[in-house]
Amino acid sequence: MMAELVTIAVDVMGGDNAPQAVLDGIERVLAENPDIQVIACGLPEVVEPFAAAHERCKAQAASEVIAMDEHPANAVRRKKDSSIVVGCRLVKEGAAQGFFSAGSTGACLSAATLVVGRIKGIKRPALGQILPAYERPTLLLDVGANADCKPDYLVQFGLMGSVFMRQLMGVAAPRVGLLNIGEEEEKGSEFAVECHRQMKAALPGFSGNAEGRDVLTGHFDVVVTDGFTGNVVLKTVEGASKTLFRYIKDVFMASPKTKVGALLVKADLAEVKTKLSPDTYGGAPLLGVKGAVLVGHGSSGALAVANGIAKAAETVRADVAGVIAATLAEEAVQ
């Protein structure tokens, strides 16, 4: 039996390498996934000839583009015919089930919240990021949707993260950790102590405090924090990995001996770099909105775009938003 077609709206104008990298990514994902259909949103002269030349691809003209440096909420309110707003509207109206963009993260968050809308009962949607932890992938959230949080937001982040890891990554009983600065429950800032108390009382699967070093060990399936700390951690991981590879490159160039050694390990080492690259996962899921919204890295290349679209389709099939809504309704009853 063929799987049913899933339709993903794609912001063709978003990202440092748009529109070419996005078009290449769409071409790639369509070729590899006969059960995915794409609505390419963007300037008509870009999306229309492309859609005409590709099967399972429709064009949706959008006359405006939101730049990376515009004020997100203002841009979304003002540019109602931008590719981001148009793509989100397709999801709201049911023409698409998911949306992918490598454009302005802030604008995507605003549009997803304002246009697609929050799941009933969700206080704040949160942006998640799958990290390549050693033992298994770890979902960190919020990585930037909410710089200021209240403790009850974090309880919901834990619940949404759990659903994502269960539905999409096949983790039967996700272990959820609260990012903190010590293992004991009385450790941390006043905010963290109160989050711990509320998560312990209300969150199934809560496994105590996680520390910074745990985000890459895989000891937790989900690590929950506010959007300020989460964004700092995410960028610290990116920076640490980049700096480490610079040091390693220097070592490889140090002498004729190390140069020969480098040749022998280079190909395999590139795989580590790939594993740690944000392109591999393809995007950060925005959890808590009614639909599958994925935001890609601004620097996304074609591979990252293809992975992001495929991941958005998987998120649709796994019905992450539906299960979050159902779980929330259940918990509210208890």
Place this chain on the structure above:
Amino acid sequence: MMAELVTIAVDVMGGDNAPQAVLDGIERVLAENPDIQVIACGLPEVVEPFAAAHERCKAQAASEVIAMDEHPANAVRRKKDSSIVVGCRLVKEGAAQGFFSAGSTGACLSAATLVVGRIKGIKRPALGQILPAYERPTLLLDVGANADCKPDYLVQFGLMGSVFMRQLMGVAAPRVGLLNIGEEEEKGSEFAVECHRQMKAALPGFSGNAEGRDVLTGHFDVVVTDGFTGNVVLKTVEGASKTLFRYIKDVFMASPKTKVGALLVKADLAEVKTKLSPDTYGGAPLLGVKGAVLVGHGSSGALAVANGIAKAAETVRADVAGVIAATLAEEAVQ
């Protein structure tokens, strides 16, 4: 001309490998630095025979030990004859000019604040950590002394960090960044926006927002944040570097070809690991107390202890505490 002797009190009972690693570290630092003298604080049966056998080493009996998992402030108040409290008392009384411990960080912070005392005008002492950023070392603070901060604390952290980098690391005009989640001044949490405003108004050398990826690039000499975020970042860097080396080790063991390659680069790669190890710097300076207090990693080996003691002596010679006090007095006048 011989440099004058600097006396450092050392907590012989602190750390996972105490007392042996601490004694070995003292032996090492004494052998390498004829201008350093140590007061070894600890159980008499441990420190007395050691001091008797080493030049420039005195013993100071301390009948109690604060364990790593004790409540810091309570332990410091109750165990007045513990090696940490006794060591800090030697600094307060002027018998020593600096103190080093690889024991409980919390207990060292409590004892340093309660016993050694804050510099006049300093609201909260902060724990700094030198990070091995690519272009030059970067001082991150606070890395854990104050989980809850007010914006004006961070202005002082910036000032203290600047003095440290100028006096001790020879940076003529340190660039101070505020850890935040975007470059623009209106970005971030309410707390971060207010910190930015106050730092911009009052802090010489303030160079705007730094992001998570900047803590390892060397684009800033000092990166300032609250003790919660700073501790999370520090542990994230440690964890990222550990995970990356695990991945690299797996690559090296992957095939006969990579095993040969690994042999050729192994020695040089070990240097990178050393550079990134917390042992290399030897300890985290506690800035804002009247004296040079350095806290080592719990896992400190002899090398880290020796480096920590040497760094405490350098901090004394550079008169970091004195210059902080003078700068604060000057700024207050303005």
